[in-house]
Amino acid sequence: MKRIAVFIAICLLLSGCQAITFSVDGLLNAPNVADEQSAIYQALIESAGRGINLEYPRNGDYRSAFVSYDIDSDSEEEILAFYSVGSVSDSNVKISVLDSTEGGGWRSTYELAGAGSAVERVMFSGRDIIVGYSAQEYEENALRMYRYSDGVLAPIYEGAYTVVESADLDGCGEDELAIVRRSGLGVVVEILKPNSGGGYNEYDSELETGASAISGYCLGELGGKTALYLDMSVDDGSLVTEIFCLTSEGISCPISGNGLGGLTRRPAGYISRDYDGDGRVEMPSVTPFIGYDSAPWGEAEYMTALYRFSEESSFLEFGSYAYFNIRDGYMLTIPSRWLNMVTVLRDDATGEVTFVKYDSSKESIAEMEPIISFAVSDVSGTEAFTEAGYKTLKIAEDKSYYYKIKADPSEPLVLTTDEIRDNFHITD
Ligand SMILES: [Ca+2]
Ligand SMILES: [Ca+2]
Ligand SMILES: [Ca+2]
Numbered sequence: 001m002k003r004i005a006v007f008i009a010i011c012l013l014l015s016g017c018q019a020i021t022f023s024v025d026g027l028l029n030a031p032n033v034a035d036e037q038s039a040i041y042q043a044l045i046e047s048a049g050r051g052i053n054l055e056y057p058r059n060g061d062y063r064s065a066f067v068s069y070d071i072d073s074d075s076e077e078e079i080l081a082f083y084s085v086g087s088v089s090d091s092n093v094k095i096s097v098l099d100s101t102e103g104g105g106w107r108s109t110y111e112l113a114g115a116g117s118a119v120e121r122v123m124f125s126g127r128d129i130i131v132g133y134s135a136q137e138y139e140e141n142a143l144r145m146y147r148y149s150d151g152v153l154a155p156i157y158e159g160a161y162t163v164v165e166s167a168d169l170d171g172c173g174e175d176e177l178a179i180v181r182r183s184g185l186g187v188v189v190e191i192l193k194p195n196s197g198g199g200y201n202e203y204d205s206e207l208e209t210g211a212s213a214i215s216g217y218c219l220g221e222l223g224g225k226t227a228l229y230l231d232m233s234v235d236d237g238s239l240v241t242e243i244f245c246l247t248s249e250g251i252s253c254p255i256s257g258n259g260l261g262g263l264t265r266r267p268a269g270y271i272s273r274d275y276d277g278d279g280r281v282e283m284p285s286v287t288p289f290i291g292y293d294s295a296p297w298g299e300a301e302y303m304t305a306l307y308r309f310s311e312e313s314s315f316l317e318f319g320s321y322a323y324f325n326i327r328d329g330y331m332l333t334i335p336s337r338w339l340n341m342v343t344v345l346r347d348d349a350t351g352e353v354t355f356v357k358y359d360s361s362k363e364s365i366a367e368m369e370p371i372i373s374f375a376v377s378d379v380s381g382t383e384a385f386t387e388a389g390y391k392t393l394k395i396a397e398d399k400s401y402y403y404k405i406k407a408d409p410s411e412p413l414v415l416t417t418d419e420i421r422d423n424f425h426i427t428d
Helices: 002-014 026-028 033-048 380-386 419-423
Strands: 066-069 077-082 094-100 106-113 120-125 127-132 140-150 152-161 161-167 176-183 186-194 199-207 213-222 225-233 239-247 251-252 283-288 302-310 315-325 330-333 342-346 353-357 370-378 391-395 399-406 424-426
Touching: 033 077, 033 094, 033 106, 066 186, 077 106, 077 120, 077 283, 106 152, 106 161, 120 161, 127 152, 127 161, 152 176, 161 213, 161 225, 176 213, 176 225, 186 239, 213 239, 283 315, 315 353, 330 370, 370 380, 380 391, 391 424, 399 424, 419 424
Parallel strands: none
Antiparallel strands: 066 077, 077 094, 094 106, 120 127, 127 140, 140 152, 161 176, 176 186, 186 199, 213 225, 225 239, 239 251, 283 302, 302 315, 315 330, 330 424, 342 353, 353 370, 370 399, 391 399
């Protein structure tokens, strides 16, 4: 060990690293990361006992069972350790607060029983600690906000949640906490805004739209604020979107507030997202492709229009048209010269999608002249496609994407190589 350290010191000297000065003894005695981790773990064992299971937050920014954060504003980080005792009668997660001692060691200063059998996520608001707990038997998660003072981790907020997110919802420069929960058939939104007194101003509102489930959400820029876009499943399985943010008048829901809720309704799978990466969220809206007008809702092939909510006009602003392949996780932006000229045929067995030149004199779409096909295979299927004349478009982690131009290149509806590259996006 000593020989290796001396060797490293000599190498550093030889490489002309003059800014670093240290003694070989100092190098040998410096506590390393593994020692520190071991001291922290020992402090937890001493307090909680052996035979504990570490609990790792499942989502969010903090994914370790040991989260380090300055929870008492003394400029030194404490550690929150999450664990369970692995007993049949007590499946609750426990939190241990570990603080560094003057001698450079660690000790547990407080133990607390959590509110679920797993940690869903850990967040912070100033020095307050937010822990989301999940429990297998409930759909809703439990949210707790704790404040650490005088050596005690005291709950200062308790509630259920489906979504919890921290964002600058009113554009003030500081983040608020957004909480979404279902209440019967309704959906309730709550916003906690830190105030100058060290507490929180609470706002709540029940959304106009009921939901059978919250299926997803994302954050996006909206008129200088950050808005939360909530995709909700309604009774027939369709998706609708509601937006909310905070104004001086309280929680604002501009989609339902402007009577636009019905316009966001589309089949499941067409999620709200920032599809073009400009920071604003697009909401898909679908209409059947030509030739699919009589297909049942949800079973047709759809032309998707991407809309953004505009604060200026209080309306949904059209962005672009696209074809979404929900099953295979990609989208193709539809060029304007395709509108009313092109429809689509999907092979349910292979997943291959072929855009065809619409011709009303033909009895079926399958008889119309093909323009371009897009196909997907798992990584092992690559050769079969390239041998059949397909070109590789993109290779993702577990899937490869191909295309094949099937019309004569002089056909104006054929996409150029640039269009194929720029218009095709993987959405998974
Ligand atoms: Ca501290
Ligand atoms: Ca704010
Ligand atoms: Ca966007």
